[in-house]
Amino acid sequence: MTMRRWLQNLLAIDAGLARLILLAGVIFGVMAVMVPDKFLRPYNLISITYIAPELGLLAIAMMVAMLTGGIDLSVIGIANLGGILAGLFFHAVGGAHGPGLTDLGVGQVAAGIAIAIATGAIAGVINGVLIARLRITPILATLGSGQVFTGIALVLTGGPAIVGFPDGWTMIGNGALGVFAVPLLILLAVAGAIAGLMSRTPFGLNLVLIGTNAKAARFAGLRTRRALLLTYVLTGVLASLAGIILSARTNAAKSDYGVSYLLQAVLIAVLGGTDPAGGRGSVAGVIAALLALMLLASGMQLMRFSNFLVDAVWGAFLLASIALNAWQTRKR
């Protein structure tokens, strides 16, 4: 790739990012005019910083999988399973409710976090083996494994939610450091780490190369199988982080929480400039798309649109961004 070509790509990505930030700004402006008293209240804007991060983590996971030309449809199942296993652990050591549970120490909470993240990593290894070793296409592999993860969560809980987590755990979803929500800080830290991983490590470059042309990457001597396996471990861990925040924020874990997050995560990744066919995507784009869509959803809810209509608008946005992306690529 020549220097000039590289610069062109950089500019192209930046133009996309600028467009997204502009979109977020326009949505913010429209909502601020439509429902000024409610939308601009600090409470509303702050509550977004608690609600958005779990979705942002799932969208980053989706973007990473899409970079390789794959997709991870099991993220919701992984997130819920991680939260449920941690919850079962807390209930086992601290009882189902009362001070024994809420006052569990830092050690036990840390163990719960380890359980959830390990769940994500193991689930990711399973996905990675299915995709990289058995060479099942990612759509079907993660569709199937997501069912299994959700099914395990359902069998473990029997259906109802696990309610009641230690205070140390719910702090992760509801606490604040200074003025910043803890979930937001987690999201920013993860986003920074993934951005660094993608731009400054061989692994990140490998993912882009595999997504651009898997066969060429293999012939060039890249260890594509290992890179693919690690990709799905990474998406699994990101999903389990989302599960930790989700269960911590709501103080509950259930096998069918957050099912509408799947579409939203795909949408945010695609709207954020990720090419689902592989090879193109950025963390910054995902974060900008997340911001735009969270502002839109929040404003629509304040205007008393039903949640169903918000879902419909997300779908329409996905289709519109497909059309727009195609139109832009053609122009270039």
Place this chain on the structure above:
Amino acid sequence: MTFSFLRRSETAIALVLLVAMGLIGLVNPAFWDLANLFSLARSNVIIGIMALGVLSVMISGGIDVSFPAFAVAAMYLTIRAMLAWGWHGVVAPFALAGAIGLALGLVNAFFVSTFGMIPLIVTLGTGALVRGALLGLVGTSQINIDRMPQELIDFGNLTLLSRIGPNGTHFGLSAMILLYLLAALLVHLFLTRTMLGRGVYALGSAPEAALRVGFNRTRVLFTVYGLAGALAGLAGLLHGSMIWLANPRDFVGLELDVIAAVVLGGASIFGGRGSVLGTLLGVFMLVMVANSLIIMHIDTTWQRIVVGGIIIAATTVTSFRDRRQLA
């Protein structure tokens, strides 16, 4: 050569099916009761009709996850229209439901063919849009048996081979199974006996070659996604007629079961392979295993794990098969 291979593939599915039937029958002989077999056949109809559409899409190299939303939209809009206009009959409502499904399917085709976007992403978007708009704009309330059009209920109730069970209850084989088999026959003839149908296989196995020999990609895509939408619309209204109510929240997550059944039936997600006979067997296998959990005394919470396991097992087998073919 291809034909004999397909036949072998279906023989394998049929053998696995027979073994599974034998095992379930051993665990609980009640499986072989005529009443259970009839109800099993009845459970095939809706998933099966949808699977025929998904099969065509998959042979063309695509995938569709929007059809459950289309099915529920076609069912609910048609029945609401019948109630609002005091409209009667059976054929016209089904034509309307099919047309609604067809129109929505063509939207999928438009996005896939015009923008060259991955079908999974397109159909995720259209599915969410249609379901959200249905629930947000049309309504969320269920239409119960007392308001359901009587003609539809009577139609859905048609039975062949009526029998009286040991405890005096009547049961029979739902006549809807004939509609399913008719749809299967038509899709089979379309895929194997028409030039357009051969184009579906051609586009799925080697897109570039298919275009070079003159198959029209746009026409194939509009046909398969339109077919999937229309079949989903018909299946949706049929579902409402068979269970005597119209619930706009129905069919959530059904795409998994249908895709599992189609993959189980030997179709490849990479396109180019799959057959109606295989899909019929795959649907029967999936429905049988899911329904038999109860008579095997396994808690129904295990159903998701079983369906997910079936998807993984079936795709592992097909991925090994496809690799051997390539080698």
